[in-house]
């Protein structure tokens with residue numbers, strides 16, 4: 040179950056499960072639309088894959104917030120690495 044809202048840099052992005060994230064490219068599984076304050080994730084994805092897609096879009100949002108170039112390779116590397124570390128170590132679990 041993905042969160043409904045993700046707050047990045049004071050802006051709340053609604054997380055929407057959609058049939059098509061981008062009407063012009065049906066191969067895209069996630070997309071962040073900054074002016075719409077919206078993160079789209081394709082419906083029906085497997086759990087971990089969908090979580091990874093959401094984290095990827097969140098990283099795009101963080102890059103935007105920080106004023107960094109939206110370098111797709113860096114976003115992918117960072118989101119993949121973060122997903123593994125956060126998931127495998129239960130970093131924020133109540134102890």
Ligand SMILES: [Zn+2]
Pocket residue numbers: 095099111114
């Ligand atoms: Zn991307």
